[in-house]
Amino acid sequence: MARTVLPFGPQHPVLPEPLHLTLTVDDEIVKEAIPKLGYVHRGLEKLAEIRDHTQMIQIVERVCGICSFLHALCYCQGIEALMKAEVPPRAKYLRVVWAELHRIHSHLLWLGLFADAFGFESLFMQFWRIRERIMDVQEATAGNRVIISTNVVGGVKKDIDKEMEKWILETLVKVEKEVNQLKTTILDDYTVKQRTVGIGVISKEKAYELGAAGPTLRASGIAQDMRQTGYAAYPELDFTPVVETDGDSYARTVCRFNEILQAIDLVRQAFAKMPEGELAFKPKGLPSGEVVSRVEQPRGEVLYYIKANGKKFLDRLRIRTPTFANIPPLLEMLPGCDLADVPILILTIDPCISCTER
């Protein structure tokens, strides 16, 4: 049979994300995939020219709805480096707490969406039910459910008191218990394994060469995690990157699942070691110079390039999100797979297209 060209997306029942792929298929086997992006471009980088550097915090938080805190963290760390601001230790620990809460809720969201992608709707609802507990924690600590907006240049603007800390730790015990209850269903189920094991394999060398980031990279056996570079309070916390070696869809699922448990552990460690003290250092003056700031998001490494010239507005702000880095590995995975596996493979890189297009 002759080859057929199939448009996939930008509107697709499985993916809420507007990613278009032009798939060339031979029978049911994908031979070639060409991506097309640009459906949700919002021009957020350009806004840096008309909003001052403190207003930009609220704008970069809106680059992504899921990892908004980490975008603001990355941006603030960049500006702090330019203004030579020393962040108080308590603020560093609070940043870790919120960052890890974001990681937990992002991975729970992904596990739910992934279960939904292969038609396991009840599992999807179970994961999202657990996620609601984390959303409640975010709303109680910061006032908003998703875009919690607690970062400022020089620290954080909200504190977590002892009573709240106790409640968060109690909630995390429940979350951990409930997540572990679902472990057998997502990781040991025959049906789930049939859809994930050995699908979309990407080797260690290829993942490195194509510049994969986050769980996509770690599931191929490379222990690279931006938290090891030691921003915020991570140098004082004990953790090792979660690594899987198979490089298939199943390995990526296991990797994200274990990262939830690791994030819960990190929140506990952060609360145990959290010192008393000030929340924010107020830097004087305006930023000047250029800096590259990197943070580990739930999806992988995010990179901010900031160029300032000592004026109110930034010269240039460049954001490279993890999904942007994970699209080349996705294109490597697709040729040779079944057409029915395409949505699953796209989901295993945890795509966030509106992040990518900014």
Added chain:
Amino acid sequence: MFMTKTVLKNLLTKYATRLYPFQKIEPFKDAKGELKIEMEKCILCGVCKMRCPSQCISVDKKEKFWQVDPFACVYCGICVEACPVKCLYQESLYRPPADSKTMVFHVQEAKPE
């Protein structure tokens, strides 16, 4: 058969969801909801207008009005923090849905000397 336990448990326990219109959740203490102003305290300085990331506030010192577009507001609370006289505050609930877009407009009455 390992599901039997879960099935029995689900049959015997309460709903996982709330029966929404009849049973409402108590909002959290610091939840950020609708933006309100105590107009008599306001000094019309315009700091809220300058700080707002979505530029939904307009203030005029001459005409003595303060206006917010509640449909453009992103509930970030920057204006509340920035206000020098603390006349802005946020309710703990969001604005109810509406069928047409309207502005919230406040005019300051002349203060008695």
